[in-house]
Amino acid sequence: MARLNFEGRWVLITGASAGLGREMAMQLAINYGANLVLIARRGDKLEELKTAILERCSVSVLCIPCDLSDLPAFERQLDAVLDSVPLYAAILNAGMTYFGRHLDMECGILGSMLDLNVKSVVIATNKLVNYFEMHEKEGGLMLVSSMAAQFPTPYQAVYSGTKAFLLNFGLALGQELQNKRFSIMVYLPSGIATDMTSGEKFSKLKGFLMPVTQVAQEGLDAFSRKRKWWIPGVWNRIGARFSWFIPRKLVLKRMARVYQASLLAAEQQKKDI
Numbered sequence: 001m002a003r004l005n006f007e008g009r010w011v012l013i014t015g016a017s018a019g020l021g022r023e024m025a026m027q028l029a030i031n032y033g034a035n036l037v038l039i040a041r042r043g044d045k046l047e048e049l050k051t052a053i054l055e056r057c058s059v060s061v062l063c064i065p066c067d068l069s070d071l072p073a074f075e076r077q078l079d080a081v082l083d084s085v086p087l088y089a090a091i092l093n094a095g096m097t098y099f100g101r102h103l104d105m106e107c108g109i110l111g112s113m114l115d116l117n118v119k120s121v122v123i124a125t126n127k128l129v130n131y132f133e134m135h136e137k138e139g140g141l142m143l144v145s146s147m148a149a150q151f152p153t154p155y156q157a158v159y160s161g162t163k164a165f166l167l168n169f170g171l172a173l174g175q176e177l178q179n180k181r182f183s184i185m186v187y188l189p190s191g192i193a194t195d196m197t198s199g200e201k202f203s204k205l206k207g208f209l210m211p212v213t214q215v216a217q218e219g220l221d222a223f224s225r226k227r228k229w230w231i232p233g234v235w236n237r238i239g240a241r242f243s244w245f246i247p248r249k250l251v252l253k254r255m256a257r258v259y260q261a262s263l264l265a266a267e268q269q270k271k272d273i
């Protein structure tokens, strides 16, 4: 099967101002020669990234500051992108988490997380799938989920639920596609060392985090190879397979113990200050 070839093609990335999205944008431009549409709320960070990319390679970069949880605004921006550049691929990467006891979470956070992690992805996916199917265009779509989709994650219950939604949504929809030149990949990283995991609450989990460069590199390689889903890190892939043979309640207990310990350590540290 021919690989996706990003060279000279336009690739849209959401959540490109930081973390995994920023790193994938850098690698797509520098290693693959892709033109980029960068989307996130912080326009200044997108412009900084554009400058850093253009200093290193000669591609075209469009920056679109947009809050994806403002769903009508996001739809308008997507329509404008599809009207103005011949899009080849999209990486729906923007996401947020809440780490803490579920009942302590403010309602506003719940709404924002559902809007960003689920609704904005479904809206964008509908538009993009329609675009690629209607025109029988070659290309690809990556949905950035998480291993929290496979391992229900206590103290990140809503996050874990949103990522499980993306896993099933992406895999199921991918099977419906008529255009054989277009593919959907669901990406399932484990913990990554980014702003998302930089807070005190994650301090006891730092040893599990993967470097963002590796996660970006593996994700883009799997995407170009038109994988339906991919987990970065060989031990994560082995662990994910092996976990099916372990009773779920044991996996859940272990997850709860690890995450609770990190949370309690952060709370204790706060009290000590």
Ligand SMILES: NC(=O)c1ccc[n+]([C@@H]2O[C@H](COP(=O)([O-])OP(=O)(O)OC[C@H]3O[C@@H](n4cnc5c(N)ncnc54)[C@H](OP(=O)(O)O)[C@@H]3O)[C@@H](O)[C@H]2O)c1
Residues within 6 Å of the ligand: 014, 015, 016, 017, 018, 019, 020, 021, 039, 040, 041, 042, 043, 045, 066, 067, 068, 069, 093, 094, 095, 096, 116, 144, 145, 146, 147, 188, 189, 190, 191, 192, 193, 194, 195, 196, 197
């Ligand atoms: N870090 C991990 O351990 C981990 C593990 C597995 C999966 N993931 C997934 O990987 C993806 C990237 O995570 P990350 O670790 O790179 O997170 P990050 O460092 O916190 O970056 C999140 C990105 O999303 C953007 N974003 C957040 N809210 C937005 C909104 N309302 N509208 C538009 N953009 C928004 C942020 O930009 P602005 O603030 O400028 O808007 C930023 O560019 C997420 O989907 C996450 O769930 C992360």
